[in-house]
Amino acid sequence: MEERQKLLLKEIVEYYIKTARPVGSKALCEKLNCSSATIRNEMAHLEDLGYIEKNHISSGRIPSEKGYKYYVENLMKPKELSGEDILNLQTIFSNRDLELSDAINKCMDMISDITNYTSIVLGKNSKENLLQQVSIIPLGNNKVVALVCTDKGIVESKQFSVDITIDIAEIVKVSEIINKMLFGTPIDEVNERLEFEIKPIISKQIDQYEKVYNIFYNAFDDFVKNTSNVHISGKSKIFNQPEYQDAKDIKKLVNKFDDENLIKKIDESSDSNEIKIYIGDENEFDDDVTIIKSKYHVKGEEGTIAIVGPKRMEYDRVVGLLDYINKYIEDLESGEDKK
Amino acid sequence: MEERQKLLLKEIVEYYIKTARPVGSKALCEKLNCSSATIRNEMAHLEDLGYIEKNHISSGRIPSEKGYKYYVENLMKPKELSGEDILNLQTIFSNRDLELSDAINKCMDMISDITNYTSIVLGKNSKENLLQQVSIIPLGNNKVVALVCTDKGIVESKQFSVDITIDIAEIVKVSEIINKMLFGTPIDEVNERLEFEIKPIISKQIDQYEKVYNIFYNAFDDFVKNTSNVHISGKSKIFNQPEYQDAKDIKKLVNKFDDENLIKKIDESSDSNEIKIYIGDENEFDDDVTIIKSKYHVKGEEGTIAIVGPKRMEYDRVVGLLDYINKYIEDLESGEDKK
DNA sequence: TCTTAGCACTTAGAAATAAACAGTGCCAAA
DNA sequence: TTTGGCACTGTTTATTTCTAAGTGCTAAGA
Numbered sequence: 138m139e140e141r142q143k144l145l146l147k148e149i150v151e152y153y154i155k156t157a158r159p160v161g162s163k164a165l166c167e168k169l170n171c172s173s174a175t176i177r178n179e180m181a182h183l184e185d186l187g188y189i190e191k192n193h194i195s196s197g198r199i200p201s202e203k204g205y206k207y208y209v210e211n212l213m214k215p216k217e218l219s220g221e222d223i224l225n226l227q228t229i230f231s232n233r234d235l236e237l238s239d240a241i242n243k244c245m246d247m248i249s250d251i252t253n254y255t256s257i258v259l260g261k262n263s264k265e266n267l268l269q270q271v272s273i274i275p276l277g278n279n280k281v282v283a284l285v286c287t288d289k290g291i292v293e294s295k296q297f298s299v300d301i302t303i304d305i306a307e308i309v310k311v312s313e314i315i316n317k318m319l320f321g322t323p324i325d326e327v328n329e330r331l332e333f334e335i336k337p338i339i340s341k342q343i344d345q346y347e348k349v350y351n352i353f354y355n356a357f358d359d360f361v362k363n364t365s366n367v368h369i370s371g372k373s374k375i376f377n378q379p380e381y382q383d384a385k386d387i388k389k390l391v392n393k394f395d396d397e398n399l400i401k402k403i404d405e406s407s408d409s410n411e412i413k414i415y416i417g418d419e420n421e422f423d424d425d426v427t428i429i430k431s432k433y434h435v436k437g438e439e440g441t442i443a444i445v446g447p448k449r450m451e452y453d454r455v456v457g458l459l460d461y462i463n464k465y466i467e468d469l470e471s472g473e474d475k476k
Numbered sequence: 477m478e479e480r481q482k483l484l485l486k487e488i489v490e491y492y493i494k495t496a497r498p499v500g501s502k503a504l505c506e507k508l509n510c511s512s513a514t515i516r517n518e519m520a521h522l523e524d525l526g527y528i529e530k531n532h533i534s535s536g537r538i539p540s541e542k543g544y545k546y547y548v549e550n551l552m553k554p555k556e557l558s559g560e561d562i563l564n565l566q567t568i569f570s571n572r573d574l575e576l577s578d579a580i581n582k583c584m585d586m587i588s589d590i591t592n593y594t595s596i597v598l599g600k601n602s603k604e605n606l607l608q609q610v611s612i613i614p615l616g617n618n619k620v621v622a623l624v625c626t627d628k629g630i631v632e633s634k635q636f637s638v639d640i641t642i643d644i645a646e647i648v649k650v651s652e653i654i655n656k657m658l659f660g661t662p663i664d665e666v667n668e669r670l671e672f673e674i675k676p677i678i679s680k681q682i683d684q685y686e687k688v689y690n691i692f693y694n695a696f697d698d699f700v701k702n703t704s705n706v707h708i709s710g711k712s713k714i715f716n717q718p719e720y721q722d723a724k725d726i727k728k729l730v731n732k733f734d735d736e737n738l739i740k741k742i743d744e745s746s747d748s749n750e751i752k753i754y755i756g757d758e759n760e761f762d763d764d765v766t767i768i769k770s771k772y773h774v775k776g777e778e779g780t781i782a783i784v785g786p787k788r789m790e791y792d793r794v795v796g797l798l799d800y801i802n803k804y805i806e807d808l809e810s811g812e813d814k815k
Numbered sequence: 816t817c818t819t820a821g822c823a824c825t826t827a828g829a830a831a832t833a834a835a836c837a838g839t840g841c842c843a844a845a
Numbered sequence: 846t847t848t849g850g851c852a853c854t855g856t857t858t859a860t861t862t863c864t865a866a867g868t869g870c871t872a873a874g875a
Contacts, residue, residue: 161867172819177868195825195868236635272613274623282631284613284623292621294631296575373730384723391712391730500838511848516839534838534854 138186145169145179146188147212150200154449157379159197202417202448205427209414209452215460216453222251223461230465237435237469241462242368245442248458249371253378254446255394259404260366265439266291266324271353273312275305283312283356287324293360297352300345307343308352314338315353327357366440367400375426380447386425393423405432405441410467412459417448429455431463435470477525484508484518485527486551489539493788496718498536541756541787544766548753548791555796561590562800569804576774576808580801581707584781587797588710592717593785594733598743599705604778605630605663610692612651614644622651622695626663632699636691639684646682647691653677654692666696705779706739714765719786725764732762744771744780749806751798756787768794770802774809 138146148168152160162173162180169176180198183189188204191197200208218226229243238260245256266287274282279301284294299305319330331353339346372394381387393399402421405413412431420428427450430443442462444455477485487507491499501512501519508515519537522528527543530536539547557565568582577599584595605626613621618640623633638644658669670692678685711733720726732738741760744752751770759767766789769782781801783794 159867163867173867174819174821175817178818181869191868193826195866196827197867236637269615270613274609274611274625276608276625282623282625284621284633286613286615286621292633292635294623294633296631298575371734373727373734376727376730381727382723384721384726387723387726387730388712388715388720391715391726395710395712498838502838512838513841513848513850514846516841517847520840530839532855533840535856536838 141169142179142183143212145176146183146200146204146208149180149183149189149198150204150208150212153199154451157449159192159199161197164197200449202419205416205448205452206419209416209456213453213456216451216457218457218461222458225251226461226465230469237466238366238438238440241433241440241442241466242370244462245368246370248444248455249374252444252446252451252455252458253371253374254444254450254455255369255371255375257370257400257403257441257443257445258366258368259401259441259443260291260368260438268319268322268324268327270320271312271315271356273305273309275309281305281308281352283352285324285356285360288321291366293356295356295359297355299352300348303345303348308349311335311339311343311349311353324357325361328354328361331357367397369394369400375446378447378449380425380449390423390426403428403430403441403443405430405443407432410434410463412456412463414452414456427452429459431459433463433466435466480508481518481522482551484515485522485539485543486547488519488522488528488537489543489547489551492538493790496788498531498538500536503536539787541758544755544787544791545758548755548795552792552795554799555790555792557796557800561797564590565800565804569808576805577705577777577779580772580779580781580805581709583801584707585709587783587794588713591783591785591790591794591797592710592713593783593789593794594708594710594714596709596739596742596780596782596784597705597707598740598780598782599630599707599777607658607661607663607666609659610651610654610695612644612648614648620644620647620691622691624663624695624699627660630705632695634695634698636694638691639687642684642687647688650674650678650682650688650692663696664700667693667700670696706736708733708739714785717786717788719764719788729762729765742767742769742780742782744769744782746771749773749802751795751802753791753795766791768798770798772802772805774805 145165148165149160152164162176165176166173180189184191184198187201188207189198190201192199225247226244229247230240232240242258245258249256268285269288270286272284272286274284276282280296280298282294282296284292286292299308315331315335318334319327322330331350336346336350339349343349372391375381375390376387381390399422407413410432412429415428415430417424417427420426422428422445425448426445427448428443428445429450429452430441432439432441442459444459446455484504487504488499491503501515504515505512519528523530523537526540527546528537529540531538564586565583568579568586571579581597584597588595607624608627609625611623611625613623615621619635619637621633621635623631625631638647654670654674657673658666661669670689675685675689678688682688714720714729715726720729738761746752749771751768754767754769756763756766759765761767761784764787765784766787767782767784768789768791769780771778771780781798783798785794
């Protein structure tokens with residue numbers, strides 16, 4: 138592609154992002170320093186190459202998905218954050234009482250707020266968690282809390298009412314057996330080993346082992362189900378974007394945001410914490426949106442942060458914001474190492 | 477109101493609920509066994525009384541809020557559940573491995589599913605919870621989990637990274653002091669007493685008491701903020717109702733469902749577990765919806781269950797469903813007492 | 816060969832008009 | 846008190862008309 142075409146594509150994408158209206162040839166005369174006819178010729182060329190398209194024969198052009206893609210890969214520069222944005226983010230991170238995962242959530246809340254896109258934080262998947270410790274805490278009134286904790290420090294607690302005939306000391310004993318034998322087991326394999334390794338043992342030592350077994354079984358089961366922490370902010374922010382005028386489109390997306398399984402699929406599998414952009418068809422969530430995501434790793438925890446917006450998203454700004462957060466997290470990580 | 481007018485109002489409300497279209501005089505001739513002219517006369521009368529209204533001069537009638545209210549208070553009979561519905565609900569309740577609160581959540585999920593309304597379960601408010609026990613669980617790697625548990629059995633855990641210079645045994649010691657001195661304190665008053673009663677004590681016994689103090693302070697603070705368990709199902713179900721065709725209305729409601737503070741206000745303050753109906757203006761959530769709610773009490777826990785639907789809601793069916801759940805919970809409660 | 820002015824042409828979208836329809840209010844007769 | 850009849854009213858839908866925005870193409874100019 139020639140230089141002038143690149144510049145033209147860049148201007149078209151940015152104009153459309155700003156205004157949400159198809160871009161006509163006249164609009165860009167000044168920027169390109171030539172007449173509308175020349176621009177029309179170049180536009181026809183860009184259209185042949187598939188970078189832009191029109192809604193109907195006599196409308197202005199809008200970027201195609203291929204056009205957006207070329208833009209983000211070749212033409213866009215991440216935007217520097219405004220002083221205000223930096224200040225806001227730093228305030229959140231510098232609050233040392235916040236666990237880092239809470240700080241990330243708060244940052245993404247803020248980003249959703251200032252950008253009018255929807256933000257998602259996906260906590261780590263249970264598959265990568267190993268059993269660290271299970272504890273039983275008696276509460277009196279025949280209740281106990283079973284607490285499951287993994288090597289990455291994720292904790293889930295579940296409360297049980299125990300049969301009056303069961304001695305709580307026995308439950309505690311079982312928890313000690315589990316801790317000895319299953320320490321370090323991937324959390325989603327614990328229940329299998331519980332059945333085949335622990336159950337036979339306790340069946341000899343404990344009267345009502347079936348009931349005790351069930352307590353632990355349910356606690357682990359619950360853990361596996363609950364543990365993938367999903368944090369969404371501004372589910373409805375994206376509807377402030379002009380592309381969402383139509384009831385059908387809104388309903389479609391509301392439904393998708395409500396479907397936790399679909400949300401979890403957004404999880405980024407790559408290992409690097411590079412920022413990745415999935416435009417329209419490229420993401421599995423919804424054809425009409427772009428998802429910008431990146432993975433974070435810190436203090437042994439990991440997760441994915443993602444921004445969901447229309448394809449006509451302010452790519453440079455969002456990438457700038459995520460860049461900043463990533464750098465900050467990285468700094469924390471290396472700072473941590475030094476200590 | 478005369479008998480025939482009551483019957484007419486009932487028919488109008490039920491017809492409108494079924495069809496979502498304004499009711500004309502002809503539509504009810506057969507039901508009322510008289511001519512359309514007669515019905516028109518009666519309708520004019522009902523309109524004078526304020527029970528029905530029209531959108532414009534020559535349209536059919538729709539119930540006014542006053543009309544709905546009269547209907548639910550005087551004309552409606554709760555609907556018997558279908559065999560299928562009963563079966564589904566019983567399957568959920570009879571799963572003895574489910575904590576009751578989970579069973580209630582599941583029931584409400586199901587109700588949202590079969591009715592196309594949105595359902596909400598609000599767990600008890602922290603104000604009514606008393607501190608039962610705080611525990612510290614060391615995890616190694618300089619991390620601890622602080623666990624707060626109340627008399628009603630609600631548990632929240634929070635993880636902290638502790639400064640390497642702090643002896644974890646000291647933290648545990650503080651937790652014991654707190655347990656001795658603050659047992660039974662309303663959970664939202666704990667932090668005040670923590671500052672004025674506990675802090676002075678530990679400041680003498682412990683080196684870095686500020687940091688230790690902060691751990692507990694944050695754990696309790698978090699508890700107060702997180703503890704009001706909100707469970708919403710079918711946020712988007714209600715948009716299947718024909719009143720939600722317009723993008724503006726949908727956005728408005730999406731926003732409200734996303735506002736946790738607003739949702740929490742739905743909490744029913746009354747003590748009885750009678751079913752209450754708040755139509756349109758009567759509820760503080762949204763003028764265009766009806767909220768049907770009731771309080772449940774069981775095994776010392778309490779909460780509110782609510783259904784949010786259009787004013788044109790199937791009142792008889794929803795009341796029937798909630799009635800059934802309430803009865804079931806009550807039975808559980810008295811069954812529990814007998815044991 | 817590239818750029819540009821000019822013009823005919825296309826389409827969406829808004830505004831205006833018309834026809835069909837659903838339902839009312841009221842009058843007069845049963 | 847009930848009912849048939851009829852004029853009237855406002856919504857809805859389809860049709861037409863008009864305008865604005867923007868294109869593609871041609872021919873002339875640099």
